[in-house]
Amino acid sequence: MIRTEAPPITLTSEAPTPEAAEDTTAAPASPAKPGAPQAQELLNSLAVKGRAPKSGYERSKFGSAWSDVEHNGCDTRNDILSRDLDVSSYKQGTNGCVVLTGSLQDPYTGKYIEFQRGQGTSNAVQIDHIVALSDAWQKGAQKLSADQRLKLANDPLNLLAVDGPTNGSKSDSDAASWLPPNRDYWCPYVTAQIEVKHKYSLWVTKAEKSSMLRVLNDYC
Numbered sequence: 001m002i003r004t005e006a007p008p009i010t011l012t013s014e015a016p017t018p019e020a021a022e023d024t025t026a027a028p029a030s031p032a033k034p035g036a037p038q039a040q041e042l043l044n045s046l047a048v049k050g051r052a053p054k055s056g057y058e059r060s061k062f063g064s065a066w067s068d069v070e071h072n073g074c075d076t077r078n079d080i081l082s083r084d085l086d087v088s089s090y091k092q093g094t095n096g097c098v099v100l101t102g103s104l105q106d107p108y109t110g111k112y113i114e115f116q117r118g119q120g121t122s123n124a125v126q127i128d129h130i131v132a133l134s135d136a137w138q139k140g141a142q143k144l145s146a147d148q149r150l151k152l153a154n155d156p157l158n159l160l161a162v163d164g165p166t167n168g169s170k171s172d173s174d175a176a177s178w179l180p181p182n183r184d185y186w187c188p189y190v191t192a193q194i195e196v197k198h199k200y201s202l203w204v205t206k207a208e209k210s211s212m213l214r215v216l217n218d219y220c
Contacts, residue, residue, distance in 0.1 A: 015151075026207070030114040031217040036187075036216040036217065036220035038192050039190070039191045039195075039216055039220065040073060040197045040213070040216050041205070042194050042195065043105055043194045043209060043212055043213065043216070046073070046197055046198060046199060046202070046203055046204050046210055047203040047204075048203065048204055048205070048206055049139070049203045049205070050205060051138045051139065051205055052133060052137075052138045052140070052142065053141065054137065054152045056137075057133075057134050057137040057138070057144065059133065061137070061146075061149060061154055062133050062141075062150060062152065062153035063146070063149065063150035063154070063155075064148045065153075066078075066127075066154070067150060067154055068155075069150065069151065069154040073095060073097060074094075074098075076095040076127075076154040076159065077127050078097050078098055078099055079156070080127050080156065080159045080160070080161055081099040081102070081115070081127070082096075082097075083117055083156070083161075084104060084161035084162060085099060085102035085104050085125070085158065086103045086104075087099055087101075088100075088102050088103070089101045091100075091117075094117045095098055097189075098117070099115070099117065100116070101114075101115060101116050101117070102114075102115045103115065104125050104161055104162075104163075104164055106125075106163040106166070106182075107160065107162060107164055107180065107182065107185045107188075107189075108128075108166045108167070108180040108181060108182055108185065109163050109166055109180070109181050109182055110182040110184070111163065113125055113208055115121070121198065123164045124163075124164050125161050125162070125163070125164060126161075126162060126163075126164040126167045126168075127159050127160070127161055128159070128160050128161075128162045128167045128170065129130065129158055129159065130157075130158050130159070130160055130189065130192045130195045130196060131152075131158055131174075131193050131197060131202070132151060132170070132171070132172035132173065132174070132191055133152075133175050134172040135170075136152060136174050136197075136200070136202055137201045139197070139202045139204065139205075140202040140203050141198070141200065141202060144200065144201075150198065152196075152200050155196070155199075157195060157196055157199065158192070158196045161218055162191075166180070166181065168171045174193075174204075174205070174208045175189075175190055175193055175208050175212050175215070176205065176207040176208040176210070176211045177197055179211075179215070186215045186219045187215060187216070187218075187219045187220040189215075190211075190212050190215040190216065190219075191216075193212070194212060
């Protein structure tokens with residue numbers, strides 16, 4: 001099972017009006033606080049463009065949900081639950097794969113959540129794509145191969161176990177229109193988004209970059 005460290009990460013506002021064409025004017029840079037320079041360097045390496053049309057987007061364009069890309073016998077959802085939860089029990093006969101119960105210190109809200117697998121209870125904890133797949137689709141993922149999109153959708157760097165309702169409020173927002181309610185997690189959240197977008201050659205909008213720079217400068 002995946003045992004990598006969870007990427008260190010609700011405030012809601014109107015989504016920004018998408019820019020229609022490429023904008024080569026970079027958001028103004030300001031001195032970064034200690035710990036932020038590397039993330040700011042990665043951010044400055046990303047292309048700044050308008051959001052492409054969402055036409056053609058389907059979840060299936062990123063492969064089957066929670067595929068076993070690690071080939072370890074566990075689907076990605078259970079891999080991330082095992083990584084992020086303090087697991088109390090696994091389903092018998094699954095070789096420590098299917099998480100039945102556990103607890104989560106939710107990074108998005110800071111609250112403590114008890115997880116119990118079952119109808120009506122499993123959704124208390126959801127696995128968030130830190131860079132939402134539809135956002136990725138509109139910012140370069142359309143040009144990725146099917147295999148690259150599958151990896152993006154199942155990459156532990158882009159996945160985090162979080163409070164279900166809070167994840168629902170985020171929907172497919174980017175950093176310009178949504179940040180977690182827990183401000184202590186703004187820095188790791190935005191840093192993870194930048195790392196994912198750099199890894200998969202995705203771009204950011206001007207408003208998104210401006211929001212990311214503000215977080216790096218004020219919260220990192």
